[in-house]
């Protein structure tokens with residue numbers, strides 16, 4: 001049981017969530033802008049979570065959804081809950097359909113890469129691969145006529161090895177959250193009592 005505790009700090013200083021098939025379960029991966037931040041967050045917070053107590057809640061609000069995660073910690077003084085409002089994405093929809101009640105929780109990094117950093121078949125954010133972009137250091141534009149991409153840029157996600165198993169995952173509507181302590185707590189703090 002996760003009591004509503006106003007003293008537990010909410011943490012939203014991460015860049016998003018990746019959903020990846022990796023090993024036998026789907027992975028839910030909070031993404032950090034650099035490896036050090038991810039490692040520190042694991043060491044100080046996630047490491048101390050009891051796997052069976054980890055809860056993830058998804059609450060859809062139009063085109064966005066709230067990602068909410070919390071757990072009991074063996075080191076309560078360092079505990080934090082995560083939350084972030086994110087745009088719905090195909091990866092999210094795939095996870096929603098395919099998770100089968102369980103997931104691995106891993107942390108990851110999300111880094112920007114440029115043409116010189118990647119292989120020829122790497123995909124640009126415009127959807128076309130590196131080979132379809134101009135060659136040379138100063139020329140970068142996509143060669144597809146109907147594409148207005150001027151610079152090859154791609155995001156790479158790296159997963160950290162350490163993982164926890166999460167089996168308490170729920171998708172809720174906003175009307176349903178009053179029956180869920182974790183989601184209710186989060187919405188209370190970040191939506192319903194927000195000071196202007």
Ligand SMILES: [Zn+2]
Pocket residue numbers: 124125126127128133141142149150151152153
């Ligand atoms: Zn491009």
Ligand SMILES: [Zn+2]
Pocket residue numbers: 124126127128142143144147148149
């Ligand atoms: Zn393109």
